[in-house]
Amino acid sequence: MDRCDECLFVYSEVPGEALPELLRGLGARYATALGAAPDQRRRPAEGVWSPLEYTCHVRDVLRVQGERLALALRVDAPEFVPMGRDERAVTERYNEQEPASVLAELATAADDLAARFAVLGPAELARTGVYPWPQRQARTLLWLGQHTIHEGEHHLLDIRRATGAGPGPDRRP
Template sequence: MDRCDECGFVYASVSPADLPALLRALGGRYAAALGAARAPRRRPAERVWSPLEYTCHVRDVLRVQGERLVLALTVTAPEFAPMGRDERAVAEAYNEQAPAVVLADLADAADALAARFDGLGPAELARTGVYPWPQPRARTLLWLGQHTVHEGEHHLLDIRRAG
């Protein structure tokens, strides 16, 4: 995946130099989006998450991507385990969590991942791991960072659509 037809995100538009700032900005952007949601715990449709659930998901994506980055820097071509997004949402009761805590944790996870990417050079960004979605495929750490920015951008769109 190099482009998202739904939200228009183009992976190549995110340079290695831009990654840290884009990741760090997610904390404030999610605080604004969740704060603007009329009903942050309401699901707009049966199989569509609430704004709070999307925010929890992005927090966890940031955490998992950080773990994957560390693994790819220490193991040659690791296989990344799926994060179990739907199972995690149920097990951790996303829609019951405190929004202020979720937002603080999301900002912390975004800052931590940004700091990890900030120190990487071309050789590290070229390291690969087998990413499980949409089908298993070797991906670079640069792509991992770009995909993480995409997740953040895409789910902001989902929150705005949910109202």
């Protein structure tokens, strides 16, 4: 995946040096989006997550991507284990979590991942790991960072849709 036709995210438009700033910005953007949701726990339709569930998911994506990044810096071409997104939402009871805590944890995870990417040079960004989604494929750490930004951007769109706010302004990097 190098482009998302749904949210219009284009991976190649995000250079490695932009990753730290974009990651750090996710905390404030999610606080704004979740704060604007009239009912943070309401699922707008069957099979569609609530704004709070999307926020929990992005927090966990940031954490898992941090683990994957660390692994790929230690091991040549590791195989990344799927994060179990749907199972995690159930077992972690996403929709029962405290929104303020989730937002604080998301901001911390975003800042931690940003700091990890900030110290990487071209050689480290070119290292690879086998990513399980959308199909099993070797991906660079640059792509891992770009994909993490895509996850954040895409789920902000999902939150806007879940709250009836529509797609909102184009805020793609």
